[in-house]
Amino acid sequence: MSRRSTEKTGSGVRFLADRMLGTLTRYLRFMGYDTMSASSLTRGNTREDTVLLEIAAESSRILLTRDKELARRGGDAAVYIHSEDVLDQVRQLVEAGLIRPEIRMSRCSVCNARLRPATEREIRETTYAPVGCADTDFFWCAGCKKLYWMGSHGEHLIRRLRGISLL
Numbered sequence: 001m002s003r004r005s006t007e008k009t010g011s012g013v014r015f016l017a018d019r020m021l022g023t024l025t026r027y028l029r030f031m032g033y034d035t036m037s038a039s040s041l042t043r044g045n046t047r048e049d050t051v052l053l054e055i056a057a058e059s060s061r062i063l064l065t066r067d068k069e070l071a072r073r074g075g076d077a078a079v080y081i082h083s084e085d086v087l088d089q090v091r092q093l094v095e096a097g098l099i100r101p102e103i104r105m106s107r108c109s110v111c112n113a114r115l116r117p118a119t120e121r122e123i124r125e126t127t128y129a130p131v132g133c134a135d136t137d138f139f140w141c142a143g144c145k146k147l148y149w150m151g152s153h154g155e156h157l158i159r160r161l162r163g164i165s166l167l
Helices: 019-030 048-058 068-077 086-095 120-125 152-162
Strands: 014-017 034-037 062-065 078-080 138-141 146-149
Touching (some): 014 019, 019 086, 019 152, 048 062, 048 068, 062 068, 086 152, 120 138
Parallel strands (some): 014 034, 062 078
Antiparallel strands (some): 138 146
């Protein structure tokens, strides 16, 4: 892990997370990291670990896993995530110099697509959009047609990330 330096930290680093890291996957996406999830693969493949290693290698992604054996097989291209707690998981990646814990609102937390500024029409036609927020920046996922903005959920995430002792 020492080969990974803080100069790689940023939105350029890409991850592949195993099925046990769904919440971490969403956090990483909110922080702007391109994070593919093993949950997008068909269930029941007895070769899934091998497939994950192949995907990580072919797409230059760091494999994040709660499976010690899989992490061992992945060598330097894999990180064994020690804790089940998402904030401890984020802390581990910060300590490894792989991420900066900042909310960037540049990726969809559901499908990982890049977000773009939402149009007035998209905001108006989204039934769950807040009303009377003229100063709010809205973002749109063209992949899953989801509207994002920095509301109470985003503020909650920021507070949780600030609670990490490293910050």
